[in-house]
Amino acid sequence: MAQSESTQFDLAVRALDGFQIEIPSWGFANTGTRFGKFNQAQAAHTIEEKFADAAQVNHLTGVTPSLALHVLWDLPNGVKDVPEVKALEKRFGIRAGAINPNLFQDQQYKFGSLCNPSAEIRRQAMDHMLDSIEIGKQLNSRDISLWMADGSNYPGSQSIRKRIAWLEEALVACHAKLSPAQRLLIEYKPFEPAFYHTDIADWGMSSHLARLAGPQARVLVDTGHHYTAQNIEQIVAWLLHTGLLGGFHFNDRRYADDDLTLGSIDPYQVFRIFFELHSGIAEGLGNDLAFMVDQSHNLKGKMEAMIQTVVTAQELWVKAALVDREKLAAFQQSCDIVGAEELYRGAFWTDVRPLTAAWRESHGLQADPLAALKASGYVESISRERAKYGSGVTSYA
Ligand code: RM4
Ligand code: MN
Ligand code: MN
Numbered sequence: 001m002a003q004s005e006s007t008q009f010d011l012a013v014r015a016l017d018g019f020q021i022e023i024p025s026w027g028f029a030n031t032g033t034r035f036g037k038f039n040q041a042q043a044a045h046t047i048e049e050k051f052a053d054a055a056q057v058n059h060l061t062g063v064t065p066s067l068a069l070h071v072l073w074d075l076p077n078g079v080k081d082v083p084e085v086k087a088l089e090k091r092f093g094i095r096a097g098a099i100n101p102n103l104f105q106d107q108q109y110k111f112g113s114l115c116n117p118s119a120e121i122r123r124q125a126m127d128h129m130l131d132s133i134e135i136g137k138q139l140n141s142r143d144i145s146l147w148m149a150d151g152s153n154y155p156g157s158q159s160i161r162k163r164i165a166w167l168e169e170a171l172v173a174c175h176a177k178l179s180p181a182q183r184l185l186i187e188y189k190p191f192e193p194a195f196y197h198t199d200i201a202d203w204g205m206s207s208h209l210a211r212l213a214g215p216q217a218r219v220l221v222d223t224g225h226h227y228t229a230q231n232i233e234q235i236v237a238w239l240l241h242t243g244l245l246g247g248f249h250f251n252d253r254r255y256a257d258d259d260l261t262l263g264s265i266d267p268y269q270v271f272r273i274f275f276e277l278h279s280g281i282a283e284g285l286g287n288d289l290a291f292m293v294d295q296s297h298n299l300k301g302k303m304e305a306m307i308q309t310v311v312t313a314q315e316l317w318v319k320a321a322l323v324d325r326e327k328l329a330a331f332q333q334s335c336d337i338v339g340a341e342e343l344y345r346g347a348f349w350t351d352v353r354p355l356t357a358a359w360r361e362s363h364g365l366q367a368d369p370l371a372a373l374k375a376s377g378y379v380e381s382i383s384r385e386r387a388k389y390g391s392g393v394t395s396y397a
Contacts, residue, residue, distance in 0.1 A: 109149070206219040
């Protein structure tokens with residue numbers, strides 16, 4: 001029997017009330033591919049502008065109260081920039097989110113950071129990690145989100161095992177500096193910018209490092225950091241089961257780390273991941289997950305892309321919440337394949353947009369955040385204001 005409308009609305013409310021998403025500062029900046037960037041008039045150039053844009057997204061969606069920061073791009077003077085960030089938090093009503101150390105842009109990291117054969121460069125990378133941990137402490141931000149570009153391009157050119165040992169040593173030392181409220185999230189990526197081997201290439205390596213580093217370390221799953229056809233929901237299920245799942249960088253991909261907006265290529269995959277999360281959370285697992293966005297809006301308008309992402313995430317989150325897990329368990333137990341599959345994909349095919357719109361209205365928000373953005377004139381106004389920057393862009397963000 002199909003669910004009644006009121007059952008669906010109750011499930012949607014419960015799901016959406018508990019669902020918040022962190023957005024990244026670099027999603028508002030001019031970013032691009034290794035071939036180039038297409039500048040946008042609306043792009044944010046300063047941390048103040050990034051906070052302003054994040055506040056606008058939160059104003060329109062009501063579910064993005066924090067902004068992930070990249071140390072080099074947002075706090076170029078390290079801890080000295082903390083007071084400015086604190087002032088912005090207050091002014092815009094947006095919290096500083098995960099702190100992302102940057103161990104990939106400086107020239108000395110050509111052959112790696114925490115895995116560099118040079119002890120001196122490893123120490124510099126470690127100093128940056130320690131600064132990042134201190135920034136996190138001062139901003140009361142829970143997560144240090146570590147992604148490294150470390151790896152090698154040619155077989156035989158580096159000792160894979162020596163680099164494992166250097167990394168283990170570094171992460172144990174980082175963990176020892178965390179406050180009890182902090183966590184270390186370890187992100188993996190199979191390739192790029194290194195093309196032969198990446199030092200943390202998959203969730204097995206991240207899991208090992210997290211376990212070894214200590215109890216406050218967890219794995220970060222960036223949905224774009226998988227090979228084509230990899231079963232990401234299975235990885236998520238394993239990480240929930242082992243208690244090692246720390247959070248996500250959401251985006252979508254077609255070929256590699258494309259950083260497209262969430263659900264734009266394969267919404268069913270996001271649904272399948274979300275279903276695993278709902279069922280894990282219902283069983284008391286993964287209650288402290290960080291849901292973050294990591295996208296690069298090279299062609300799409302930045303504000304529009306961010307709002308689309310949040311709205312899509314909410315829609316897929318509700319769809320996954322609609323799966324009747326008790327019924328599904330019964331189908332699974334009796335090995336009724338078609339029964340189980342029809343129930344599962346039935347939820348995916350439900351049009352939940354009226355439910356998400358009703359939830360927004362019941363929370364004093366506009367039913368359609370994208371239309372509300374258009375009507376607000378915000379994009380035109382920041383584009384005019386930011387015309388003063390011209391078209392020169394020097395760094396990735
Ligand atoms: C990486 C990874 C990191 C992000 C950088 C900019 O591919 O996804 O999380 O900080 O890109
Ligand atoms: Mn990422
Ligand atoms: Mn990435």
